[in-house]
Amino acid sequence: MQNFYLSLGSNVGNRFEHLQNAVNAIFEEVGHIVKISPVYESPAMGFEGDPFLNCAIWVRSNTSPAKFLKSVLKIEKRLGRSRDDSNSYSSRTIDIDIIMVDDLVTETKSLKVPHPEMQHRRFVLQPLAELDSQLVHPSSKKNVIRLLSETNDKSELSKQSKWLRNPVKDYDFAKFNYIAIEGNIGAGKTSLASKIASDFNAKLILERFKDNPFLPKFYEDQARYAFPLEMSFLADRYQQLLEDITQFDLFKDCVVADYDVFKSLIFAKVTLAEEEYNLYKKLFHLMHKELAKPDVYIYLYQNTERLLENIRKRGRSYEKDIEIGYLQQINDGYFDFIKTQPQDKIKIVDISEKDFVEDRKDYLSILKEIVS
Numbered sequence: 001m002q003n004f005y006l007s008l009g010s011n012v013g014n015r016f017e018h019l020q021n022a023v024n025a026i027f028e029e030v031g032h033i034v035k036i037s038p039v040y041e042s043p044a045m046g047f048e049g050d051p052f053l054n055c056a057i058w059v060r061s062n063t064s065p066a067k068f069l070k071s072v073l074k075i076e077k078r079l080g081r082s083r084d085d086s087n088s089y090s091s092r093t094i095d096i097d098i099i100m101v102d103d104l105v106t107e108t109k110s111l112k113v114p115h116p117e118m119q120h121r122r123f124v125l126q127p128l129a130e131l132d133s134q135l136v137h138p139s140s141k142k143n144v145i146r147l148l149s150e151t152n153d154k155s156e157l158s159k160q161s162k163w164l165r166n167p168v169k170d171y172d173f174a175k176f177n178y179i180a181i182e183g184n185i186g187a188g189k190t191s192l193a194s195k196i197a198s199d200f201n202a203k204l205i206l207e208r209f210k211d212n213p214f215l216p217k218f219y220e221d222q223a224r225y226a227f228p229l230e231m232s233f234l235a236d237r238y239q240q241l242l243e244d245i246t247q248f249d250l251f252k253d254c255v256v257a258d259y260d261v262f263k264s265l266i267f268a269k270v271t272l273a274e275e276e277y278n279l280y281k282k283l284f285h286l287m288h289k290e291l292a293k294p295d296v297y298i299y300l301y302q303n304t305e306r307l308l309e310n311i312r313k314r315g316r317s318y319e320k321d322i323e324i325g326y327l328q329q330i331n332d333g334y335f336d337f338i339k340t341q342p343q344d345k346i347k348i349v350d351i352s353e354k355d356f357v358e359d360r361k362d363y364l365s366i367l368k369e370i371v372s
Helices: 015-029 065-078 122-131 144-150 189-199 214-220 222-246 263-271 274-288 304-314 324-339 360-371
Strands: 002-010 032-036 040-042 052-061 095-101 178-183 202-205 254-257 296-301 346-350
Touching: 002 015, 002 065, 002 122, 015 032, 015 052, 015 065, 015 360, 040 122, 052 122, 065 095, 095 122, 122 144, 178 189, 189 202, 189 254, 189 296, 189 360, 202 222, 214 222, 222 254, 222 263, 222 274, 263 274, 263 324, 296 324, 304 324, 346 360
Parallel strands: 178 254, 178 296, 202 254, 296 346
Antiparallel strands: 002 052, 002 095, 032 052, 040 052
């Protein structure tokens, strides 16, 4: 994830509406909007024209700067902006400039970062300073407050009383204290949990399967290693959830985990013999009583073909021989469990035709299903 700092401006028609439409489009198509500055009115610079409304926005995205710019130019064009090859200034419905991308310094034919004129434009520096006063120019090593004090632009800015709305407010994750994301092997639990945690300031809990020495052995000889594998997972999940959920974090809004403790029972029922499972179940229920329950349980349903494709893509050697029948058993186990749970806390999300990692619209559609 990279931090993009953008400057937006409009001096034609309903200027505030143009800014809001640009903000909405950037959120829906490009990345998560962390913060929006106040809106300022400023005189046109470099030409005779009506005054501009300007603001700055802070966007977090895993898109490359080149792809980010391409998306922004498409948004500009759709909102009525017509760019040409001349360097002359003119009135415009919307102007979206990439000012900085973290501490990146780069220059291509189409993109220069940081923006070469940012230190000469008060209408850029003032909103940027309100986003993050300690933001440092990667070349001059001066923060934006100092750049603002030193700029040769003496234009008078007028701060507006009306604020732009951040579309992230449509996704009310603050109502959840604890979110559990579940699904079959390869469904995308970790990817979704990580994205939500990053976007909504959540404490992230990831299953520590990589540290389990029995997992590779289990895929080689299930009958021999199923019980020690499930017992080790049970102990580790219990310890991790007990510590991480009960430990209050003042700087996080909620907790999101890429598994729920009942996963232990679901997998154990598939992998263990009946006598072993009965013993395992007794131990599970003794330990489970101490753990918090999720406010919402999200099950990512993925068809078997996509599961196998995802498993192959991530390339874990011990998973290469997973059979379709085993995945179907796991899926059936999850649905048997879901049937026993309060339905108002269960969200089954079919992601078979979605790619929420690469397609932001797919990602947002999943978020809407979760918070609805």
